[in-house]
Amino acid sequence: MSLKVDFLGMELKTPFLVGSGPWLGEGSRIVQMIPKLAENWGGVVTKTYIKDFNIRWNPHLWSTRKYRGIGMQNAGPKLTDPTSEELEGLRKSCSMAHDEGLIVIGSIMGRWVSEWGELVTMMQESGVDAIELNLSCPARIDAFKDHKTGYIIGQNADLAAEAVHAAKQAASVPVIPKLTSNVTSVVEIAGACQQAGADALSAINTVPGIIGIDVETGIPLSSDVNDRAWVSGVSGPMIKPIGLRIVSELSREIDLPILGIGGIDGWESAAEYIMVGASAVQVCTAFMWKGYPLGEAMCKGLQGYLAHKGYEKVSDFQGSSLKYFSDSLESCSALAVIDEDRCNGCGECETACTDSSYGAISIEAERAVVDERSCVGCGLCRTICRREAIRYVAV
Numbered sequence: 001m002s003l004k005v006d007f008l009g010m011e012l013k014t015p016f017l018v019g020s021g022p023w024l025g026e027g028s029r030i031v032q033m034i035p036k037l038a039e040n041w042g043g044v045v046t047k048t049y050i051k052d053f054n055i056r057w058n059p060h061l062w063s064t065r066k067y068r069g070i071g072m073q074n075a076g077p078k079l080t081d082p083t084s085e086e087l088e089g090l091r092k093s094c095s096m097a098h099d100e101g102l103i104v105i106g107s108i109m110g111r112w113v114s115e116w117g118e119l120v121t122m123m124q125e126s127g128v129d130a131i132e133l134n135l136s137c138p139a140r141i142d143a144f145k146d147h148k149t150g151y152i153i154g155q156n157a158d159l160a161a162e163a164v165h166a167a168k169q170a171a172s173v174p175v176i177p178k179l180t181s182n183v184t185s186v187v188e189i190a191g192a193c194q195q196a197g198a199d200a201l202s203a204i205n206t207v208p209g210i211i212g213i214d215v216e217t218g219i220p221l222s223s224d225v226n227d228r229a230w231v232s233g234v235s236g237p238m239i240k241p242i243g244l245r246i247v248s249e250l251s252r253e254i255d256l257p258i259l260g261i262g263g264i265d266g267w268e269s270a271a272e273y274i275m276v277g278a279s280a281v282q283v284c285t286a287f288m289w290k291g292y293p294l295g296e297a298m299c300k301g302l303q304g305y306l307a308h309k310g311y312e313k314v315s316d317f318q319g320s321s322l323k324y325f326s327d328s329l330e331s332c333s334a335l336a337v338i339d340e341d342r343c344n345g346c347g348e349c350e351t352a353c354t355d356s357s358y359g360a361i362s363i364e365a366e367r368a369v370v371d372e373r374s375c376v377g378c379g380l381c382r383t384i385c386r387r388e389a390i391r392y393v394a395v
């Protein structure tokens, strides 16, 4: 049994990469991280490098009391202008990473077409194994609009293709556009990238959002020390459903390897991304919260899963869920069935079904009872049951 995966002909020790995040701006930070990542991770993606741009807003990370550990908002761009010191650090990092069997993916963002090529040239001189094109930075700032960069590129097939083409002209290593979910058709954008020569895809970046408002003061939670707020990117487990949807669409329609990203916080969510077709995954927010031990827990968990399912390798279950997705709906009827040993008669399903739906559940002798004539098998009662006491059968 092995956690090794093949990605673009490179062997990753495990399918887990540390995604582009705040820590990887300086090559020297990666140097410190490499030995600690060596055992359980397959590699790292650098912070996005962009020329002549080094704005810092602080604080730029927020969560809410209610959703702590579920979502986080990040006001980019804390992007890094590639100084020669940083590039030197990156060079060292790449060399150390390679000694440890890790890969390094360099992330870049050009502000106009010719800059993509310049950044590729600079980045690949550091020894990175591949280049990720950040076509999806969610920050809503004038500088991006003026230059047509960030998410603006990722929302326009022609601009995306132009950026990929320019990067490919300069690249001797694989080029991986990183896509935004904030589009009408991710397949259209990905198709344009593929035509322009993309070697693989990364998806998704953070999702533009507003994580909350302080109702006492009216100040958005996502504001800096001067109470100025931005619409920026939400990350963490809250966005996993969006990431899974995007990766599944890409897997079904585009024939390129995919790095799945968005809300991965353990081996199970990583496995979910692999089941919808990802070759490997990137983890950002959960790594920020849990640090190096997360990798160990993910490796142990995935090993256990392979053993339990009788798989030899991770690719044995890659894409295994795709066959269940259908574009055409067919009618079917179902009925809720209560597991009496699990049900404790709490009545939450009764309230939900009676007040908002079909009035098909009542509590009798401290157990939920389903009226077969009224139940349509809609699924609501199962969403509310905390004891997993409800299943559905076809009728």
Ligand SMILES: Cc1cc2nc3c(=O)[nH]c(=O)nc-3n(C[C@H](O)[C@H](O)[C@H](O)COP(=O)(O)O)c2cc1C
Pocket: 019, 020, 021, 022, 046, 047, 048, 061, 072, 074, 076, 078, 079, 107, 134, 178, 204, 205, 206, 234, 235, 236, 237, 239, 261, 262, 263, 264, 282, 283, 284, 285, 286
């Ligand atoms: C603080 C922070 C900084 C980030 N910086 C970058 C970046 O520079 N470039 C990039 O492509 N993505 C960046 N991301 C996005 C992540 O790489 C990832 O796509 C996104 O957060 C979703 O994954 P997650 O839920 O595992 O965090 C950043 C995310 C966070 C939270």
